[in-house]
Amino acid sequence: MLSTPLSYQMITRDMSVTLKRTAAQPDVKRATEYYEENIGKVTSLEEFLGDHKLYSYAMKAFGLEDMTYAKAFMRKVLESDLSDSASFANKLVDKRYQEFAKAFSFLKPSVQAPDALANVEAKYAANATDLGDTDALTKLSTLAYEKSLQKVTSVDDFVADSTLVAYATTAFGIDPPGTAASAKSFLRRILTSDPADADSFAARQANPAWKEFAAAFNFSPEGNVRAQTSDQVATTVSSYLRQTVETQAGEENEGVRLALYFERKAPTITGAYSILADSALLKVVQTALGLAAETGNADIDVQANYIASRLDIESLSDPDQLKKFLSRFTAMWEATNPTSTATSSVVNLITGQSSSVMSADMLMSLQGLKLGGL
Numbered sequence: 001m002l003s004t005p006l007s008y009q010m011i012t013r014d015m016s017v018t019l020k021r022t023a024a025q026p027d028v029k030r031a032t033e034y035y036e037e038n039i040g041k042v043t044s045l046e047e048f049l050g051d052h053k054l055y056s057y058a059m060k061a062f063g064l065e066d067m068t069y070a071k072a073f074m075r076k077v078l079e080s081d082l083s084d085s086a087s088f089a090n091k092l093v094d095k096r097y098q099e100f101a102k103a104f105s106f107l108k109p110s111v112q113a114p115d116a117l118a119n120v121e122a123k124y125a126a127n128a129t130d131l132g133d134t135d136a137l138t139k140l141s142t143l144a145y146e147k148s149l150q151k152v153t154s155v156d157d158f159v160a161d162s163t164l165v166a167y168a169t170t171a172f173g174i175d176p177p178g179t180a181a182s183a184k185s186f187l188r189r190i191l192t193s194d195p196a197d198a199d200s201f202a203a204r205q206a207n208p209a210w211k212e213f214a215a216a217f218n219f220s221p222e223g224n225v226r227a228q229t230s231d232q233v234a235t236t237v238s239s240y241l242r243q244t245v246e247t248q249a250g251e252e253n254e255g256v257r258l259a260l261y262f263e264r265k266a267p268t269i270t271g272a273y274s275i276l277a278d279s280a281l282l283k284v285v286q287t288a289l290g291l292a293a294e295t296g297n298a299d300i301d302v303q304a305n306y307i308a309s310r311l312d313i314e315s316l317s318d319p320d321q322l323k324k325f326l327s328r329f330t331a332m333w334e335a336t337n338p339t340s341t342a343t344s345s346v347v348n349l350i351t352g353q354s355s356s357v358m359s360a361d362m363l364m365s366l367q368g369l370k371l372g373g374l
Helices: 004-012 015-023 026-041 045-050 052-061 071-078 096-102 114-130 135-149 155-160 162-172 180-191 209-215 230-252 254-268 272-276 279-289 300-310 313-317 319-336 347-351 360-365
Strands: none
Touching: 004 015, 004 230, 004 254, 004 319, 015 026, 015 230, 026 052, 026 230, 045 052, 045 071, 052 230, 071 096, 114 135, 114 162, 135 162, 155 162, 155 180, 162 209, 180 209, 230 254, 254 279, 254 313, 254 319, 272 279, 272 300, 279 300, 279 319, 313 319
16 A cells, blocks of 8 residues: 555646546446536426435535435525525535535526626627717616526526527627527527537537527526536536545545645635634644644634644645645654554544544643744
8 A cells, every 4th residue: 555645646746637537437427427417407406406316416526425314404505595694504614515505506596607697798898889889878788688687597588588689699799690580599509508518509600609608608408597507517526526536545545535635625724713623624734733633622712823833824825835734744644644554534524523632731832843834
């Protein structure tokens, strides 16, 4: 069995290759293909929760695999209005639930994601100005577009609304060919195409603007508004593959899984309290600092101050410094957990089932150099 540092280095040397290799594994490939082929067909939260393959895939992608059984709880998460600070998901301390809710649109099916809508509106404003429209008229047209778009529940609703069609096609500087009837049919075929598929109707058009037009909307091949946009599906799949890499690494060496987990979570670490709130992150820091992972009664502020004094947390945003820190961690892990005898599990650390903190005496007495940024 490879040592912790070597195993971690082999996985991360070219993560894109590692992810591709993982994606090609038969069981992973089947699960991903099923998700990609069927998530666009889901039209309700009931359908999503009722399809175990889809639901469990998404849960694993967001690191919530251990909560897959809690469908009533997850229903509340997915029904949360994230714009309301008092909503169920927003009140949960674990931010993974907010990210999960954000990745789906069961509460308010979105014909256009916020970024896509902003892009269409910017394009329209530019083209409308060239056509001689005043700023006031452009703003009124945009408000009317936003209001009408909220009523759209299918591609047929969209193509039947000449005002919506006119605004959107003006934004992209395109005009559907043929008579009014054939134009609607053409638009429907465009909007139900997968722009990522080179053989799709939209992608095969001579004018590449039609491909961009299709990508700006969130319609499935069946014409309904999808629970996830194409970008959200791609992000979910990418996250699933990363989670799978970490899980498989942990089956052989928990230190490697911890290092991979820390690397993934590093961008979310804003301070010592972020580390203390996540037992897996804390385990990595304790190991790298040479601290005993024993339960103690130290004041949380004392712990935070100690970590901040020994670790330059801001430096973790620097890839080179993060690599340096994790190299130290994997070396320290191997020294205290020789690969040939390391048998404990890291699952509870990452899923938040348990936590360990240093004792007050140990905290105040241990000495060491400040890590990061050196």
